[in-house]
Amino acid sequence: xxxxxxxxxxxxxxxxxxxxxxxxxxxxxxxxxxxxxxxxxxxxxxxxxxxxxxxxxxxxxxxxxxxxxxxxxxxxxxxxxxxxxxxxxxxxxxxxxxxxxxxxxxxxxxxxxxxxxxxxxxxxxxxxxxxxxxxxxxxxxxxxxxxxxxxxxxxxxxxxxxxxxxxxxxxxxxxxxxxxxxxxxxxxxxxxxxxxxxxxxxxxxxxxxxxxxxxxxxxxxxxxxxxxxxxxxxxxxxxxxxxxxxxxxxxxxxxxxx
Amino acid sequence: xxxxxxxxxxxxxxxxxxxxxxxxxxxxxxxxxxxxxxxxxxxxxxxxxxxxxxxxxxxxxxxxxxxxxxxxxxxxxxxxxxxxxxxxxxxxxxxxxxxxxxxxxxxxxxxxxxxxxxxxxxxxxxxxxxxxxxxxxxxxxxxxxxxxxxxxxxxxxxxxxxxxxxxxxxxxxxxxxxxxxxxxxxxxxxxxxxxxxxxxxxxxxxxxxxxxxxxxxxxxxxxxxxxxxxxxxxxxxxxxxxxxxxxxxxxxxxxxxxxxxxxxxxxxxxxxxxxxxxxxxxxxxxxxxxxxxxxxxxxxxxxxxxxxxxxxxxxxxxxxxxxxxxxxxx
Amino acid sequence: xxxxxxxxxxxxxxxxxxxxxxxxxxxxxxxxxxxxxxxxxxxxxxxxxxxxxxxxxxxxxxxxxxxxxxxxxxxxxxxxxxxxxxxxxxxxxxxxxxxx
Numbered sequence: 001x002x003x004x005x006x007x008x009x010x011x012x013x014x015x016x017x018x019x020x021x022x023x024x025x026x027x028x029x030x031x032x033x034x035x036x037x038x039x040x041x042x043x044x045x046x047x048x049x050x051x052x053x054x055x056x057x058x059x060x061x062x063x064x065x066x067x068x069x070x071x072x073x074x075x076x077x078x079x080x081x082x083x084x085x086x087x088x089x090x091x092x093x094x095x096x097x098x099x100x101x102x103x104x105x106x107x108x109x110x111x112x113x114x115x116x117x118x119x120x121x122x123x124x125x126x127x128x129x130x131x132x133x134x135x136x137x138x139x140x141x142x143x144x145x146x147x148x149x150x151x152x153x154x155x156x157x158x159x160x161x162x163x164x165x166x167x168x169x170x171x172x173x174x175x176x177x178x179x180x181x182x183x184x185x186x187x188x189x190x191x192x193x194x195x196x197x198x199x200x201x202x203x204x205x206x207x208x209x210x211x212x213x214x215x216x217x218x219x220x221x222x223x224x225x226x227x228x229x230x231x232x233x234x235x236x237x238x239x240x241x242x243x244x245x246x247x248x249x250x251x252x253x254x255x256x257x258x
Numbered sequence: 259x260x261x262x263x264x265x266x267x268x269x270x271x272x273x274x275x276x277x278x279x280x281x282x283x284x285x286x287x288x289x290x291x292x293x294x295x296x297x298x299x300x301x302x303x304x305x306x307x308x309x310x311x312x313x314x315x316x317x318x319x320x321x322x323x324x325x326x327x328x329x330x331x332x333x334x335x336x337x338x339x340x341x342x343x344x345x346x347x348x349x350x351x352x353x354x355x356x357x358x359x360x361x362x363x364x365x366x367x368x369x370x371x372x373x374x375x376x377x378x379x380x381x382x383x384x385x386x387x388x389x390x391x392x393x394x395x396x397x398x399x400x401x402x403x404x405x406x407x408x409x410x411x412x413x414x415x416x417x418x419x420x421x422x423x424x425x426x427x428x429x430x431x432x433x434x435x436x437x438x439x440x441x442x443x444x445x446x447x448x449x450x451x452x453x454x455x456x457x458x459x460x461x462x463x464x465x466x467x468x469x470x471x472x473x474x475x476x477x478x479x480x481x482x483x484x485x486x487x488x489x490x491x492x493x494x495x496x497x498x499x500x501x502x503x504x505x506x507x508x509x510x511x512x513x514x515x516x517x518x519x520x521x522x523x524x525x526x527x528x529x530x531x532x533x534x535x536x537x538x539x540x541x542x543x544x545x546x547x548x549x550x551x552x553x554x555x556x557x558x559x560x561x562x563x564x565x566x567x568x569x570x571x572x573x574x575x576x577x578x579x580x581x582x583x584x585x586x587x588x
Numbered sequence: 589x590x591x592x593x594x595x596x597x598x599x600x601x602x603x604x605x606x607x608x609x610x611x612x613x614x615x616x617x618x619x620x621x622x623x624x625x626x627x628x629x630x631x632x633x634x635x636x637x638x639x640x641x642x643x644x645x646x647x648x649x650x651x652x653x654x655x656x657x658x659x660x661x662x663x664x665x666x667x668x669x670x671x672x673x674x675x676x677x678x679x680x681x682x683x684x685x686x687x688x
Contacts, residue, residue, distance in 0.1 A: 249331060
C-alpha cells in the first residue's frame, strides 16, 4: 500500500477524484432519464446497462474521494449534499439528452475519453485509482462499442438521421475542449504519475474519434475556443436542474436513512 | 421459424380433421406435455395465449414508467442502481414475453400497435401514480409480490415458450419483491415522516394490488377454458387469498396497518377474511378512466414515435451493409 | 429520402443461444429484435446475460432456422425407439469382466 497523501497533496487528489467521479455520476444520471423511453425496448436495456456501470464507477470514486478527504463524508454525502460549484464534472456530461442521436453523440465523445484515460490510469501510482481504472476500462470499452456502433448506424443510415447526428455533433463539440484543457491540477497529477498527460489522452482520443466519424460519414467540426470550466466548478445552467431533482429527497429529509 | 408456425396447420389438419386434432391436443395437455410453437393447437387456445401473453408483456413495459420516474430522484446511489436494475428487468421481462407471443404467429409491431392504439389491455395497476419514494417500495413489495403469486403457476403453463419465459421472469422477480420490502423496512424504521410516507403508500397500493388477481371467480369470463388448457392453474380468488395471508404478517412486521377495517384472522378457517373490493373502481381504471391511463399511454406513444427515425436509420444502414457485401462479393 | 423501402419496417427477429459456462454447449434461450447481427449480440448480452448467465453468445436470424415438422414426429423419431441394442445397458456382461 502506498502511504495516504496528506495536506495539499490530499486536497489535490480529492478534487481530481471528484472530477472523475462526477463525470460518471452526472452522465449516469442523464442516461437514467432514458429508461422506459428509448427508441426500442432493447435499447431501454442497453442504455440502462451503461447507466448502471457509470453509477457503479461513481460510487467507487466518490467513496475513495471521501476517504481521501477524511471528514466522514461517504459516497452519498458527496453525491447528494454538495453545492453546485463543488461538482467538478466536465459540462459535456450535464448537457441534456435531446433525441437519441444527441445522447449517442455525447456518449461517444465521453466514452472515448474515459477509455483512453482509464487505459492509461490502470498503471497509476495511486493503487486505488489504478484498480478502479482497471475495472472501469472493461465497462467503458463496451460503452464505446455500443455508442460508436450506434453513431455509425445513425450517421450512415438515412439522410434524416445523418443530419440529426451531424447537428448534434456540431452542438456538443465545443464542450469537448474542456476535457483536454490541462490545468494546474491535471499537471500535478500527471507529474506524480497518478494520471496520464491529457495531451496523450487527447491525441489518442482524437484518432479514435476520427475513425468513428469516418465510418459514420460525419464531418468533424472545427475546434472553437472553450468557455467552460466544469472541472473547476463553473457549470452550465443544466446542472442546477439535475441537482434539484437528484438531491430532492436528501435535501427535504436531512439526516434520514434510506 | 416462428412465423411459419401457422403454415404447417394446413397439411396436418387436412389429414386428421379438427375434431380428432383437438382430442389429441387435449390428451397431450392432460398428460402435462408441453405444446410447442409448431404443434397443432385450437385457434381459441392460440388466441387466448396471444391475448394473455401480450397483455402481460404490455404490463411490464407500461410498468417501467411509474417506478422509472423515480430513477433520477432515488435518495442514495445504491438505491438508484437497484432501481435502474429493477426497471431494466421489467423491460427484459417484456422482451421475453413479446418473444414468447411471437412464437404464436404475431409480430412485435402488431402487438405494440395494439397497445398504442388502446386496443390491448395491460395491468390496470400501472395506471396509479407514484407521488412519493415510498411508492417504489410499495410497488416492489405488493405489486411484484402479487405478480409472483400469479406467475409461479404459469411456469407450468401448457404452452412451452410461455412457461420457459415465466421461469426466467420468476427467477428475477423475487429480487424485485425483496428490494421493495427492504425499502419499506428502511422507511418504516426511519423518521416519523418516512414512516408516514410508507403508510400512505401502503394505503394507496393495497386495494389495487388485490384487484391485480382479476375479477372474483363468479364473474371471471376466461377462467374456464384457461384452466382446461392448463394455462391457468388456480382461480383468481384462491391466489388473492394466498396473497392476503402472506402479506398481512409482513405489514405487521413493518408496523404498518393494512387499510381494511374488516380485515381479521379467521381462526376456524385458518385464513384472513377481508372487506369487499371496489369493483367499480377496477372497471373504471380498466376502461381507461384511472388516474394515469392517459399519461402512461401518451408516454409509450411518444417514445415509439420519437424512436421511429432511429429504428429506420438502423434498418437503412443494415440494408446498405447488405448491398455493400453483395457488391464486394461480385 | 433514401431507402424508403426500409422505413417503418420491423427489425428482424434473431434466435439467441448462450453458453452458460466454459465446456457447455450453447443453448437456445429466446429471441430478440435487432437491425443487424452485431446489434443482436449487444441486445442478447443486455437481455439474456444480465446476471452472468453466459460466457459466449450465438445469434441466428430466425428465418434461417429450419425446423422439423411436428406432423412428422412419428416417422422421424419413432423408428429409433426399438433399437435398444444401441444402448450399453442392453448387454449383460459377467461381473468377472472388468473395465468394460
